[in-house]
Amino acid sequence: MRRKNQKSLLALLLIMIVSLFAVISGCSGEEKNVKSAGESQETKDKEExxxxxxxxxxxxxxxxxxxxxxxxxxxxxxxxxxxxxxxxxxxxxxxxxxxxxxxxxxxxxxxxxxxxxxxxxxxxxxxxxxPLSEAILVPKDSPIRTVQDLKGKKVALNKGSNVHYLLVKALEKAGLTINDIEPKYLVPGDARAAFEQGSVDAWVIWDPFFAVAETETGARVLADGKDLVKNxxxxxxxxxxxxxxxxxxxxxxxxxxxxxxxxxxxxxxxxxxxxxxxxxxxxxxxxxxxxxxxxxxxxxxxxxxxxxxxxxxxxxxxxxxxxxxxxxxxxxxxxx
The missing domain is CATH 3.40.190.10 (Periplasmic binding protein-like II)
Known part of the structure; x- marks a missing residue:
């Protein structure tokens, strides 16, 4: 009888020990989750x-x-x-x-x-x-004298930029459309190279690239934004x-x-x-x-x-x- 009671007590003790470990483990996991969430929020705050x-x-x-x-x-x-x-x-x-x-x-x-x-x-x-901070430029010795002369010519510009609208309005005033020219969509650095090499006939550009082209190449202003755009x-x-x-x-x-x-x-x-x-x-x-x-x-x-x-x-x-x-x-x- 005593041996049976001892076995029962031992089983009960084991159950209590297992339960205690489960509680401790759960608390530890909860602390880790809270800490992890805190660190995550702290990282997010730093990023923001x-x-x-x-x-x-x-x-x-x-x-x-x-x-x-x-x-x-x-x-x-x-x-x-x-x-x-x-x-x-x-x-x-x-x-x-x-x-x-x-x-x-x-x-x-x-x-x-x-x-x-x-x-x-x-x-x-x-x-x-x-409006004076952007313009359509041509090389200093270009035979192009008016915007009308751009018909059928290659014109460099950055697609979707401010000068895109300037070109549209300048052509419109001259009785032309974007379909009357051959647009070459280039970022300023590539457009400058194409302009200097003669690969394009004109370049529509904004400052400071506009000013640099005037200073270093003697580029001539065909039309700026005055009376055309607000810029x-x-x-x-x-x-x-x-x-x-x-x-x-x-x-x-x-x-x-x-x-x-x-x-x-x-x-x-x-x-x-x-x-x-x-x-x-x-x-x-x-x-x-x-x-x-x-x-x-x-x-x-x-x-x-x-x-x-x-x-x-x-x-x-x-x-x-x-x-x-x-x-x-x-x-x-x-x-x-």
Missing amino acids: KVVRIGYQKYGTLNILKKQGTLDKALKSHGYSVEWIQFPAGPQLLEGLNVGSIDIGHTGEAPPIFAQAAGTDLVYIGHEPES REFYLASRKFAENHKEVIDLLLEEINKIDQWAKSAPKEVAELLSPELGIDVASLEKAAKRRTYGVQKISEQVLNDQQVIADTFHQLKLIPEKINVKEAALEETNN
Whole structure:
């Protein structure tokens, strides 16, 4: 009888030991899960504190990057900045579309093409009109004298960029269409080479490449944007980033405005500041700085309407497949 009781006690003890181990193991697993979740959230928070800014070779963002004032301002709010350079606006907005950047700047046309392609972007600000900062160029000894003379000629341009619209409007004024020329879609570096080698008859380009071509090759202006286009520079962001990081957007525009106020009266200083970083001579950069305008502004109803006109033009020319509503790319506060 005693042996039977001993066996029962032993069995009960074993059950208690197993149960205790199960409880300890469960608690340990729960602690690991909580720790893992905490680490995951901490990693996510750190990732969300990086602001990735896309920029091109020239513009207020270049000055801002060089001065380092935005980096300092954002650091005080717990953010770090990653600067990523792109050859032109269309490529920059493709970066925005795939999520490699959060904020960037382009001319008028790229956001229209990007919106038509499904990029969920929003307009967050813009610089004033600078129609003299882009032009159709021909070699200094070219027999081409008027825009009408471009009929049947090879014209280099960056597809979907601001100068695409300039070319359309210039041809329209001359009684021609894009179908009357032979467009060669090239990024600025390749277009410059083709222009100098005589592979194309004309080049539609913006500053500072425009100024460099004048300074170094003696390129002649066939037509600039005056009385044809407004040529605004826009600041854009992914919708998700703009809605979730309003403080960053506000701080960015505040710092851009400070730089603009300095730059508008200091073209030579701007040129000297940017020359080493851009690898462009001071004379060319000063020429470009003098013909652009500064003073960041909020997006207005009129600006959105102007963008809609450009979008409708591209749709009529079948350059974008479907009609878009530009106001869908405005922040909610803009529409209110």
